[in-house]
Amino acid sequence: MPQWTNWSGSVAASPRWVEQPDSESAIQDMVRRAGSAAAAVRVVGTGHSFTPLAATDGLLLSLDRWSGLEQVDAGAQTATVRAGTKLHALGDLLFDAGLAMPNLGDVDVQSIAGAVSTGTHGTGRSLGNVATQVIGLRLVTASGEVVAWDEPHHPDHLHAARVSLGMLGVFSTLTLQLVPAYRLLEQVWQEPVAETQDRLAARIAENVRYEFFWFPESDTTECKTLNPTDLPAEPSAADLVMGTPAGPLAAVRSPATRRRTGWSARVIPSIRSRLFNEMEYAVPAERGPACFAAVRDRMRRYHPDVRWPVEYRTLAADDSWLSPAYARETVTISIHQDARLPYADFFADIERIFVEAEGRPHWGKVHTRTAADLEMLYPRWHDFLRLHADLDPAGRFLNPHLRSVFGIG
Numbered sequence: 001m002p003q004w005t006n007w008s009g010s011v012a013a014s015p016r017w018v019e020q021p022d023s024e025s026a027i028q029d030m031v032r033r034a035g036s037a038a039a040a041v042r043v044v045g046t047g048h049s050f051t052p053l054a055a056t057d058g059l060l061l062s063l064d065r066w067s068g069l070e071q072v073d074a075g076a077q078t079a080t081v082r083a084g085t086k087l088h089a090l091g092d093l094l095f096d097a098g099l100a101m102p103n104l105g106d107v108d109v110q111s112i113a114g115a116v117s118t119g120t121h122g123t124g125r126s127l128g129n130v131a132t133q134v135i136g137l138r139l140v141t142a143s144g145e146v147v148a149w150d151e152p153h154h155p156d157h158l159h160a161a162r163v164s165l166g167m168l169g170v171f172s173t174l175t176l177q178l179v180p181a182y183r184l185l186e187q188v189w190q191e192p193v194a195e196t197q198d199r200l201a202a203r204i205a206e207n208v209r210y211e212f213f214w215f216p217e218s219d220t221t222e223c224k225t226l227n228p229t230d231l232p233a234e235p236s237a238a239d240l241v242m243g244t245p246a247g248p249l250a251a252v253r254s255p256a257t258r259r260r261t262g263w264s265a266r267v268i269p270s271i272r273s274r275l276f277n278e279m280e281y282a283v284p285a286e287r288g289p290a291c292f293a294a295v296r297d298r299m300r301r302y303h304p305d306v307r308w309p310v311e312y313r314t315l316a317a318d319d320s321w322l323s324p325a326y327a328r329e330t331v332t333i334s335i336h337q338d339a340r341l342p343y344a345d346f347f348a349d350i351e352r353i354f355v356e357a358e359g360r361p362h363w364g365k366v367h368t369r370t371a372a373d374l375e376m377l378y379p380r381w382h383d384f385l386r387l388h389a390d391l392d393p394a395g396r397f398l399n400p401h402l403r404s405v406f407g408i409g
């Protein structure tokens, strides 16, 4: 039996089959064959989720061979992309067409379908998660049929399907609303945490993208801004130059600020080579500062051995039914632990603070929430469950994790 593990090694599975379809009709055939064998089906993107979303003892579908662009409309700034396309490859393809995604998360190794399905996001108070870019999609359902939903004709179905964890079927293609290719000026600097806390609201307001990491060992932060620029893309000038920490036009200059410019798809993503596990919650934006303060306080008192940082980002409200940013301006706060070290007790302790702040967990990151907790946090929860029951009455696209999280027996 093939063995499968996720990126951090925290989730393992033994699927009966692993298949790599290279066309929409091949996806349909495989879903139908799994149905005939009464086997479960899960799709995997890059396996970068920390939760057992892709784990199955049935058919594991990887769309790595179903990638690339189907169609680009430069005038409308849209592109239809095959679901297995990795974000870094997509960035290059879109750049060649003069286009770019409005925002990206911290890394660009995920598949577009995986990033969309979990509500993967970057930072920026006015910028939605990756799923908000989806204005149309084609989905292979449990019967092997293809449904095509788009914003003008099927807004409800589209908003249900964007963040749907592979529960409604297999995305074949996704149509994205894009923007003209743009360059960004990135600035990164370190400072005492008190300064970060004092200037938090102003920096979020003054910068298109702002985030910080708090390092518990030193009690200092690393702050980052990313703002549009007309400066030429100069990766070589990634180098230490005098920068402007507080905003694009701020006058304060610090010799410790690193500055670089470049095209968005190159500058936004980082490379994360050290394996870790992560928990992240989306809390109402106004509760972000107090929630961070409580996490910091708790870590300093009770988890002094944890050296991995806490990340603080902002995210615009959206209309995807299961998006952690559904209908509310959001701050996301995440905690990390080295993949070689135990994390369950530390995460569970901090999770209490996130829950108290009405947090919604990132679907792809460690959490212990189940249906009883989650249904109160998502106004369209039961609508989603009804749609799931209509499309997948036999629960073909479920696994034990999803059954527990969604309360489906």
Ligand SMILES: Cc1cc2nc3c(=O)[nH]c(=O)nc-3n(C[C@H](O)[C@H](O)[C@H](O)COP(=O)(O)OP(=O)(O)OC[C@H]3O[C@@H](n4cnc5c(N)ncnc54)[C@H](O)[C@@H]3O)c2cc1C
Residues within 6 Å of the ligand: 007, 042, 043, 044, 045, 046, 047, 048, 049, 050, 053, 054, 063, 083, 084, 105, 106, 107, 109, 110, 111, 112, 113, 114, 115, 116, 117, 118, 119, 120, 121, 122, 164, 165, 166, 167, 169, 170, 171, 172, 272, 362, 364, 365
């Ligand atoms: C190093 C690292 C950095 C990260 N940075 C961020 C970040 O900055 N922001 C953030 O929000 N998250 C972040 N994450 C989490 C990550 O973006 C999500 O877990 C994302 O879903 C992973 O994408 P993937 O392609 O690996 O999908 P997988 O983890 O393989 O799958 C995720 C979900 O997508 C579904 N899926 C995949 N393909 C399809 C398809 N074709 N049709 C239907 N469903 C499908 C799967 O069934 C599963 O439910 C990070 C994770 C890691 C490990």
